[in-house]
Amino acid sequence: MSKTRILTLAFFLGPATALVVFFFVFPLILTIYISFTDMRNWNVERYANDIVGLKNYEALVHLSRYDPKFESAVITTIVFVTVTLFINVVGGLTLAILTYFLEERVSLSFRLLWLLPRMTPVAVYSLLWYYFFHSSNIGTLNRIFMSLGIIEEPIAWGSYNLPLGTWAILIFVNGLVGVSFGMIIFYSAIRSIPWEYIAAARVDGAGNLTLIRSIILPQLRWHIMFVTVWQMLSLLTTYAHIFLLYEWGTIDRIWGQTWSLLVFTTAFGDIKRQGLAAAAATVLVVIGIVLGLIALRLLGFQRMMTIPRGEI
Amino acid sequence: MAQNRQLLLIAVGIVAIIIVIGAIILATRGGEQPAPEEAPETPPAETPREEATPTPREEAPAKPELKPLTGNVEEDIVNIAKYLEAFGVKEVTYKVHGAGDPNSIMRVYGVVEAAARLNKILEENGMDLRINVEIVDFSARADEPAERFQQSFPLRQEADIIAVSFRWIATFAEEGYLLDITEYVNAYKNTELADYFESLWASVTYKGRIYALPQDTEARPLYIIRAVLECAGYDPDDVARRIDAGEITWREIFQIAEDVKEKGCAEWGVLHRKGTAHPDLVQFYYAFGGSFTGPDPEKLYLDVDALYKWLAVEYALARAGLTPENMMEWDWGKQIHPTVVNGNTAFWIGGVWHWTEWQTKKYFTDPQTGELRSLTPEEVKEKFAYSLFPAGEPGLKPVTLSQPFVWMISANAGKFNPNYEELKEAYHRIAFLLIVKANDPDLVAIHSIVSAHIPIRQKAAELMEDPEFLNKLATGNLDMFVSKEVANAFVEIAKKTAHPINIEFLKNTAYMLEYTNITPLHPAYQPLADIFKEAVDFVLKGQMTPEEATEYVLQKIRADPELAAMIEVRGEIPQGWSFP
Numbered sequence: 001m002s003k004t005r006i007l008t009l010a011f012f013l014g015p016a017t018a019l020v021v022f023f024f025v026f027p028l029i030l031t032i033y034i035s036f037t038d039m040r041n042w043n044v045e046r047y048a049n050d051i052v053g054l055k056n057y058e059a060l061v062h063l064s065r066y067d068p069k070f071e072s073a074v075i076t077t078i079v080f081v082t083v084t085l086f087i088n089v090v091g092g093l094t095l096a097i098l099t100y101f102l103e104e105r106v107s108l109s110f111r112l113l114w115l116l117p118r119m120t121p122v123a124v125y126s127l128l129w130y131y132f133f134h135s136s137n138i139g140t141l142n143r144i145f146m147s148l149g150i151i152e153e154p155i156a157w158g159s160y161n162l163p164l165g166t167w168a169i170l171i172f173v174n175g176l177v178g179v180s181f182g183m184i185i186f187y188s189a190i191r192s193i194p195w196e197y198i199a200a201a202r203v204d205g206a207g208n209l210t211l212i213r214s215i216i217l218p219q220l221r222w223h224i225m226f227v228t229v230w231q232m233l234s235l236l237t238t239y240a241h242i243f244l245l246y247e248w249g250t251i252d253r254i255w256g257q258t259w260s261l262l263v264f265t266t267a268f269g270d271i272k273r274q275g276l277a278a279a280a281a282t283v284l285v286v287i288g289i290v291l292g293l294i295a296l297r298l299l300g301f302q303r304m305m306t307i308p309r310g311e312i
Numbered sequence: 313m314a315q316n317r318q319l320l321l322i323a324v325g326i327v328a329i330i331i332v333i334g335a336i337i338l339a340t341r342g343g344e345q346p347a348p349e350e351a352p353e354t355p356p357a358e359t360p361r362e363e364a365t366p367t368p369r370e371e372a373p374a375k376p377e378l379k380p381l382t383g384n385v386e387e388d389i390v391n392i393a394k395y396l397e398a399f400g401v402k403e404v405t406y407k408v409h410g411a412g413d414p415n416s417i418m419r420v421y422g423v424v425e426a427a428a429r430l431n432k433i434l435e436e437n438g439m440d441l442r443i444n445v446e447i448v449d450f451s452a453r454a455d456e457p458a459e460r461f462q463q464s465f466p467l468r469q470e471a472d473i474i475a476v477s478f479r480w481i482a483t484f485a486e487e488g489y490l491l492d493i494t495e496y497v498n499a500y501k502n503t504e505l506a507d508y509f510e511s512l513w514a515s516v517t518y519k520g521r522i523y524a525l526p527q528d529t530e531a532r533p534l535y536i537i538r539a540v541l542e543c544a545g546y547d548p549d550d551v552a553r554r555i556d557a558g559e560i561t562w563r564e565i566f567q568i569a570e571d572v573k574e575k576g577c578a579e580w581g582v583l584h585r586k587g588t589a590h591p592d593l594v595q596f597y598y599a600f601g602g603s604f605t606g607p608d609p610e611k612l613y614l615d616v617d618a619l620y621k622w623l624a625v626e627y628a629l630a631r632a633g634l635t636p637e638n639m640m641e642w643d644w645g646k647q648i649h650p651t652v653v654n655g656n657t658a659f660w661i662g663g664v665w666h667w668t669e670w671q672t673k674k675y676f677t678d679p680q681t682g683e684l685r686s687l688t689p690e691e692v693k694e695k696f697a698y699s700l701f702p703a704g705e706p707g708l709k710p711v712t713l714s715q716p717f718v719w720m721i722s723a724n725a726g727k728f729n730p731n732y733e734e735l736k737e738a739y740h741r742i743a744f745l746l747i748v749k750a751n752d753p754d755l756v757a758i759h760s761i762v763s764a765h766i767p768i769r770q771k772a773a774e775l776m777e778d779p780e781f782l783n784k785l786a787t788g789n790l791d792m793f794v795s796k797e798v799a800n801a802f803v804e805i806a807k808k809t810a811h812p813i814n815i816e817f818l819k820n821t822a823y824m825l826e827y828t829n830i831t832p833l834h835p836a837y838q839p840l841a842d843i844f845k846e847a848v849d850f851v852l853k854g855q856m857t858p859e860e861a862t863e864y865v866l867q868k869i870r871a872d873p874e875l876a877a878m879i880e881v882r883g884e885i886p887q888g889w890s891f892p
Contacts, residue, residue: 041462041483041486041487041489042462042463042465042466043465043466043487043488043489044466045466046487046488058873059872059873059874062871062872062873063871063872065871066867066870066871067867067868067871067872068864068867068868068871070871134641134643135638135641136636136638136641136642136647138643138646138647156637156638156853158641159638159853159855162855247587248587248641249586249587249638249640249641249849250641252855253846253849253850254850254855265842266872272462273874
C-alpha cells in the first residue's frame with residue numbers, strides 16, 4: 001500500500017478510530033481492569049491497585065445461583081428486551097412512514113410530539129408515569145377509568161395479573177422513549193431516498209402500499225439493521241426509568257427487575273461496589289457482542305455486504 | 313462465508329482481549345486469589361493527620377508553632393489565627409452541605425453563624441484572619457449531602473463539613489474520608505462538650521474513634537388520632553399511657569384498629585412511612601426483642617424470630633385492610649400526611665418532627681372552606697396524642713428509634729485554602745471549632761424548636777424552657793441571637809413554630825430517649841435494611857407469607873458472599889406463633 005494511500009486512509013478513518021478507541025476501547029479496558037479490583041465507594045486512590053482476582057466474577061456466579069430474584073430477572077429481561085425492541089423498531093418505522101406522507105408542517109409537529117419522552121429528563125418522565133399508573137385514586141389512569149364507570153375501585157396496575165401488569169408498564173414507558181429513536185433514523189433515511197425513485201414509481205401507478213413495499217423498505221435495510229442492533233443493546237443495559245419506577249413502587253419488586261437493574265441495585269447499594277459493577281458490565285459487554293453478532297447474522301448483514309453483480 | 317469469518321474473528325478478538333487483560337492482572341498477583349471470606353478485615357483507614365505541632369518551614373524558623381488545643385474556643389481560635397497569620401493567611405473558606413425538611417435549615421446556617429461568631433472573637437482580639445463559609449446546598453433529600461460527598465471526595469471537590477445521618481459514619485470512616493476528631497473532642501470534653509447527652513457519643517464513635525459531633529436527634533412516637541379513638545369508645549390518653557407501660561402491645565393495637573374500622577370511625581387502622589424500612593419500620597424488629605449486636609463486634613446479627621414477627625404483623629394488618637397493601641407506594645404529600653391530619657387513620661407511626669411539619673405545610677383540608685391549609689399548634693395538640701412504639705408482645709418493652717444527624721468533617725477539610733499541605737492541621741482545627749460553635753446552646757435550642765428535634769445538649773434543653781428566649785424567637789426578634797444573614801433565613805419559620813405548645817411537646821417526648829435504639833454503625837446494615845424494605849412490600853401486598861418473606865431475606869443475604877460474611881443469622885422462625 002502506497003504512503004499516499006495510507007495517509008488518505010488515516011485522514012478519513014483517523015477521527016472515527018480515535019473516537020472509538022477513546023470512548024469504547026479505552027473504557028472497556030478500564031472496566032475490565034476495575035472488575036479485577038475491589039474498587040468501592042469511588043475510592044480510586046485506595047482500591048485502584050487492590051487486585052482481588054476473580055472475586056467479583058465469583059460473586060456474580062454466586063448471585064446467579066442463589067439470588068431468589070435471579071430467575072425472574074432473566075425472564076423479565078428477555079420479555080422486556082424482545083417486546084420493547086419489536087415496538088421500537090416497528091413503531092419507529094410506522095411513525096417514520098406516516099410522517100413521510102404527511103404535510104411537512106404537520107409532520108414536524110407530530111415528530112416533535114413523539115420526541116417529548118426523549119427530551120424530558122428521566123426523573124420527570126418517570127414521575128409522570130408514577131402518577132399516571134399510581135395504584136390508588138390519585139392515579140390518573142384510575143381516575144379516568146373510575147370517572148367513566150369502567151372500574152369501581154382503583155387498580156394496582158403494577159401488581160395486576162402479575163407479571164403482566166408490571167411488564168406492560170415497563171414496556172410501555174421504555175417503548176415510548178425508544179420509538180422516537182427509530183422514527184428519527186428511519187424518517188431521515190426515507191427523506192434521503194432519491195426523489196426520482198418515488199416519482200418513477202408513482203408514474204408507474206404505484207400506490208402508497210406498493211411504494212412502501214417496493215421502494216421504501218428495501219432502501220431502509222441498513223437502517224433497520226442498525227436500529228435493531230443498537231436498540232437491542234441499549235435495552236439490555238438500560239435501567240434509569242426502570243430503577244425509578246421500581247424504587248417508587250410503581251412496578252413489582254420481583255417481576256419489575258431486569259438483569260441490569262438487579263446488578264445495579266446489588267453493586268450500588270449503600271456500599272458502592274464499582275468492582276462488582278464492572279464485572280457485571282464486562283459480562284454484559286460479552287453478552288451484547290454475542291447477541292449483536294447473532295442479530296447481524298439474522299438480519300442478513302453478510303448479504304448486504306456482498307458487492308452487487310451489477311445493475312440489470 | 314468470508315464475511316461470516318470476519319465477524320467470528322472480531323468476536324474472538326474481543327473475547328481474547330478480555331481474557332488477556334484478565335490473565336495479565338492475575339499474573340501480576342502471582343496467582344494468589346484469596347477467597348472472598350478469607351479477605352483480611354480492613355481496619356478503618358487512618359485519617360491522614362499532621363503532627364500536632366508541624367515543623368515550621370526552614371526559611372521561617374521564627375514563625376510560631378501551633379499550640380495544642382486548650383478546650384477554650386476563644387483561646388484556641390486566636391492561637392490558630394496567630395499561627396496562620398504568620399504564614400500570611402488572612403482568609404480561610406469552608407464549604408458546608410446539609411439536608412432535611414425546610415424547617416431544618418440550621419443544618420447549614422448553624423455553620424454560617426459559627427463563622428460569624430468566630431470572626432467576632434478574632435476581631436475583638438485584633439486578629440486579621442477571617443473565616444468564610446459557603447453553603448454548597450441545603451438538600452430536601454436527607455442522604456444527598458452524603459452521596460455527593462462520597463462521589464466528590466476522590467476528586468477533592470467535596471464539602472468540608474456535612475450535616476447528615478450518623479449511619480454514614482461506618483462507610484466513610486472505613487474509606488478514610490472523615491477527619492478523626494477524637495483528640496479534638498478529648499480536648500473539649502470537659503468544657504464546650506461537657507453537657508452533651510452521653511448516649512449520643514455512641515452514635516459518632518466507630519471502632520473506638522470519634523468521627524463527628526451530634527447535630528440533633530429525635531424520637532419516633534406512635535401518633536394516636538384522638539377523634540378516631542374517641543369515636544370508637546377509647547380514651548386516647550389512656551391508650552398512650554398503657555402503651556408506654558407495656559400493657560398495650562401490637563396485638564391490642566391490632567384489635568383497636570380493627571374496632572375503629574368496623575365502627576366506621578376511620579378508613580385505616582395503622583399507617584406508616586413509604587419507600588424504606590429504615591428507620592421507622594425497624595422499630596418493629598426492636599419491639600419484638602430483635603438486636604443487631606452480639607459477641608463479635610465485627611459482625612452484624614440478625615434475629616430471625618423478631619424479623620418474622622415484624623413481617624407477620626405487617627402481613628396481618630394489610631390482610632385485615634387496616635394498612636393499605638400499597639403502603640410503600642403512597643405519596644407523602646398527596647396521601648400519607650393528608651390522611652393522617654384529616655383523621656382517616658387510628659394510628660400513625662411517625663416522628664417528632666411531624667409535629668411542626670403539620671404546622672408549616674398545607675396537608676389539612678379545612679372543613680369550612682374546603683381549602684388546604686396547615687394546622688395551628690393548638691389544632692395539632694387537640695388532634696394527636698402520642699406514645700412510644702408499642703411492645704411486640706407482653707413482657708417486652710415499648711421502644712423508639714433515633715437516628716441522630718451529625719456534623720462530619722472531611723479528612724481534607726480546608727483544602728481550598730493556601731498552603732494546605734503544610735497548614736492542614738490548623739485548617740482542620742478551624743473546621744472542628746466551626747462545628748463546636750454551630751452547636752452553641754442557643755443555636756441548638758433554636759434548631760430544636762423550629763424543626764421539632766430533640767436537643768443534643770443539656771444547656772440547650774434548659775434554654776428552651778426560658779420564656780424570654782422563647783418570646784424573642786416567636787416575635788421574630790432573631791438579631792438578638794444570630795447574625796442578620798442567618799436571622800433572615802429562618803425568621804418566618806421561627807415565628808410559626810416557636811410556640812409554647814411545641815416546646816411542651818419536645819419536653820414531653822424527651823423521655824422517649826430512655827427507650828431509644830440507635831441502629832448499628834455497620835457497613836452491612838444499610839444493604840440489609842434495603843432487603844427488609846422489599847420483604848415488607850411483599851407481605852403488605854400479599855405476594856409472600858411472613859415465612860416466605862423471612863426466607864427471602866435470608867436467601868438475599870446468602871446470595872451476596874460479602875454480605876453473608878458480615879451478617880450472623882441467629883435463631884429460627886418461631887413454631888406455633890401466630891398474629892393477631
